[in-house]
Amino acid sequence: MMIYVLIILGLWFALSIFIQKPKNESLGNAIGNTYKSKFERLLVLHTYFVFILLCIAIYLVK
């Protein structure tokens, strides 16, 4: 059972990264630092949240 949880969490984690659009340097410098929507922040937090879930799952399997 746990192995499927690991695979699903892994895929979820990959998806959480893909739904965030990569920012290019020039745009990052121009507006990236001054403007950041709440939704974007939420997506970043979501990625770290899934990573923690993944770590817990790995710990349980170990």
Add this chain to the structure above:
Amino acid sequence: MKWLKTKEVRKRLIYTLFILLLFQLGTFIPLPYIQHYKQTDTNLLLNLLSGGTLYRFGILMLGISPYITSSIIVGLLQKAIPSWKRKSETTDGKTYLGQVQRVFTLFFALIQSYGILYSNIGKLLGLIIPSSTTQKIALMVLMSVGALFTSYLGERITENGVGNGASVLIGFGILSQIPLQIYNIIQLKPLYESTNTLNEYHNGIVILIGLFLGLFLFSWIVNKIEFKYPLQSLINDYKVKAHYFPIKLLASSVMPIIFATATLTLCNVLNNWYGFTIPVDYKTKVGLILYVSLIFIFSFIYNYTQVDGEELQEQFLQSGVYLLNLPQYKIKKFINRKLFIITLMSSPILVIFASLSIIIEKFIPEQFGLQLIGISLLILVGVLQEIIFQVKGLTDKNNYKEIFK
């Protein structure tokens, strides 16, 4: 210490350190179902390229190397596919190419993890791999998302921190291994004492310190050299002294070495996986020739991608600037010719650094495990200079604001 007082610089430096810490912590999260029975040689090129994570067998063991491989592929495809080239010129297009690069990262991470699990690379690394297919699939997913996460962390450094994320991660990997290597060398002392060859040990250490300082200084100087071509303005019609068009001697920095190493690593996976016989060992003559040729090829590819003569000529035309004593229509030819000569000069320097491993073996005992000192130091210095350059730029940018207040 103006930079320390600048808020943005402080914020960016702290952010970079935070991400690096997160990355280091991540490397200690062990992979499930897998065991290792021996300490892997940290002197592997793949280890250097992953950011020093390979031998920890954690979820981030593939490190940043799949991302680098994918950035080579996407960079080359941009030259080959016209629609991608057009995309690389717009903001939306760049975002699209960034996503494509992530897909490629995942793809290469899957290939590498498959290689580790299904070929004898795993055995070389000293891993006991489970026989169950489901467990292998889970491991492949975990390793690949680990690599994706590392590249994501790299992107965040590029965006919010200082320096280019991928090279900062590699540089930090090299830096974090220095204490371990010093410890290893100290541990070797009793061995030399028992065989009455303490002299050899001391000589090795003296040469090592000299070599380290010498190489550090040399790569620092080489990284600083740039050729300046004076510019003249059409509007003012006189030479503006402060205006130069600069081309750095190492315009491509250490990227050709990183790319050549990444290509060899990929070839190594193919060797182990499909049974190819590409001579990837740079310690052999054929392997070294291949490595050197790859460095030359990538130097040219990278330099010509970075400095585009045709684009420069257009930009110069639009802004009414031209190079001193040179008609505007000749700018493209002039830049391309200069770039060719500069690349021809810089490639041998990169080759010297890359092939130092072979020369070093004659002076420093092999047990010291410092075969990659040349490449490592060049990468480290390159990354350090990049960070210093950006910090200086940010400090200036933020202090200019005060003028307008």
